[in-house]
Amino acid sequence: MNTAFSLGNGRDMEVSFEFFPPKTQQAEDNLKSAVEKLAPLAPAFVSVTYGAGGTTRERTHRTVVSMAQKTGMKVAAHLTCVGARRDEVDTVANAYWQGGIKHIVALRGDPPEGVGARYEAFPGGYAHASDLIAGLKRIADFDISAAGYPEMHPESPDWAAEIENLKRKADAGACRIITQFCFDPDILIAYIERVRAAGINLPVIPGIMLQPNFAGLNRMATMCGTQIPAWMPPMFEGLEDDKATRQLLSASIAANYCTRLQQEGLHAFHFYTLNRADLAYATCRVLGLHPQSEGANP
Numbered sequence: 001m002n003t004a005f006s007l008g009n010g011r012d013m014e015v016s017f018e019f020f021p022p023k024t025q026q027a028e029d030n031l032k033s034a035v036e037k038l039a040p041l042a043p044a045f046v047s048v049t050y051g052a053g054g055t056t057r058e059r060t061h062r063t064v065v066s067m068a069q070k071t072g073m074k075v076a077a078h079l080t081c082v083g084a085r086r087d088e089v090d091t092v093a094n095a096y097w098q099g100g101i102k103h104i105v106a107l108r109g110d111p112p113e114g115v116g117a118r119y120e121a122f123p124g125g126y127a128h129a130s131d132l133i134a135g136l137k138r139i140a141d142f143d144i145s146a147a148g149y150p151e152m153h154p155e156s157p158d159w160a161a162e163i164e165n166l167k168r169k170a171d172a173g174a175c176r177i178i179t180q181f182c183f184d185p186d187i188l189i190a191y192i193e194r195v196r197a198a199g200i201n202l203p204v205i206p207g208i209m210l211q212p213n214f215a216g217l218n219r220m221a222t223m224c225g226t227q228i229p230a231w232m233p234p235m236f237e238g239l240e241d242d243k244a245t246r247q248l249l250s251a252s253i254a255a256n257y258c259t260r261l262q263q264e265g266l267h268a269f270h271f272y273t274l275n276r277a278d279l280a281y282a283t284c285r286v287l288g289l290h291p292q293s294e295g296a297n298p
Contacts (some may be wrong), residue, residue, distance in 0.1 A: 005170050011101050013289050015041060016076075016205070016269040019067075020049045021059035030275055033065075037277035040291035041070055041284055044268070047076040047145075061092065063097050067183070076145060077101055081132050082107030085124040088134070091140050095257065103143040105178065106169075108130045130168035146174035148192035148204060149153040150182045156224040163198045170200050177202050178270050179218075181209035183229050184251070185260040205268045206261055208254050210279040212246040214239075251279045255286040 018037055022028040034044070047066045061078060068075040077096055079089065096104065108129040113118040121127035124231065126135055129146060136142045146169040156162040158201070166177070177195070182188050192204050212219040214236035221228050239246050258269055269287075271280040 004241075005081035005189070012267050013262075013287060014044045015284055015289060016043050016268075017046045017271045017280060018049060018270060018272050019046060019063075021063040021154070022275070023059070027275070030246070031157050032162045034273060034275055034277035035067065035071060035073075037281055038273075039073060041289055042292050043073065045074040045076050045103055047078060047103075048077045050080050050107075050109065061095065064096070064101055068099075068101060072095070074103060074166075074279045075101060075103050076143075078105045078107060079132065079136075080107045081122065081126040082109035083112060083122055083125075083127065085122065086126055086135060089126060089217050090139060093142070093292075094109065095138055097140045097142070097171055102117065102140075104136055104175070105144070106136060106146045108132070113242075128165075130172045131163070133169055133172035133174055142173075145176050145205075146170070146202075148177040148179045148191070148195070149225075150179050150188050151225050153225075153228060159194065163200075164192055166195065167198055167200055170202055173195055174202060177204045180224055181272060182206045182227060183232065183257065184227065188261065189264055202264075203268065206258075206266060208258060208269050208271045208283070210250055210251040210254055210271060210273060210283070211231075212243065212279065214246070247279060251282045254279070254283045256257070258283065258287055 019031060019034065022031050033063075035276050038046075040100055046067065049281075050060055051285075064075050064077040067073065067123065079093065081089070084092075093104065096102075106129055108119070111119045126132040126138075133144055133146065135268075136144060146166070148166060150155070151163075152162045153160065156165070177200075178190065179191070188206055195202075195204060209217065209220070214233070218228060222233065236246060239249075271283070273280045
């Protein structure tokens with residue numbers, strides 16, 4: 001890994017941030033602080049996730065609507081196929097549209113039993129993300145983000161099936177592709193080349209993971225099929241009780257990754273914040289993005 005990076009040019013950079021709905025008052029306060037810290041970076045949008053199996057549907061809806069009303073930012077709601085009939089999903093989508101939420105991150109979702117369990121479509125529900133996207137487009141002209149997998153979805157048998165599934169999402173009405181997190185820029189670049197070769201011309205926005213807890217990061221990577229580069233584990237070795245250094249390393253890794261992608265002409269990034277602002281904010285600053293109040297030429 002080349003650990004030297006240079007400041008980017010933030011003037012043509014576009015960022016978005018992903019949050020999850022809080023479960024407690026303390027978590028709600030933490031989320032509010034994170035949003036307030038990141039809002040001056042003028043994100044293109046922020047998104048709020050569902051829990052596994054759609055378990056946080058109501059909390060996601062409350063969080064999305066409240067965030068949009070209180071901040072004025074464009075807020076995207078995650079919506080999945082899991083655990084609900086089509087009419088129930090359509091009711092949620094209609095409520096979002098009527099509430100001014102026009103952007104949906106449309107996902108198939110993981111089985112209620114968790115990643116690795118056998119996925120089965122809910123009776124009377126949308127079976128796949130492409131079906132959900134088509135259903136949303138029948139309801140209203142939603143701005144829809146779909147998921148992409150630079151290292152293939154764990155359930156895909158091969159690249160032909162992976163790209164064909166992505167094409168179905170694009171044909172159904174997706175507006176952009178947000179990728180699963182990845183740590184090797186060459187893998188991400190090769191993925192975009194596959195996407196373009198298939199005639200899919202939607203914007204591809206790399207997902208950037210900001211997780212300073214390496215054990216937690218390793219678990220997530222294993223579940224979603226993301227490769228952990230050989231150079232990464234030694235960097236975190238012996239730092240279990242050194243949170244500050246782990247945070248610096250996490251921000252440095254993200255900044256290096258994004259800097260390389262900037263050099264390849266990519267300028268939009270989606271940060272998985274885990275409801276913390278510090279690492280996302282620091283990474284954006286390294287990449288040359290400054291709060292609007294500081295002006296375009298800091």
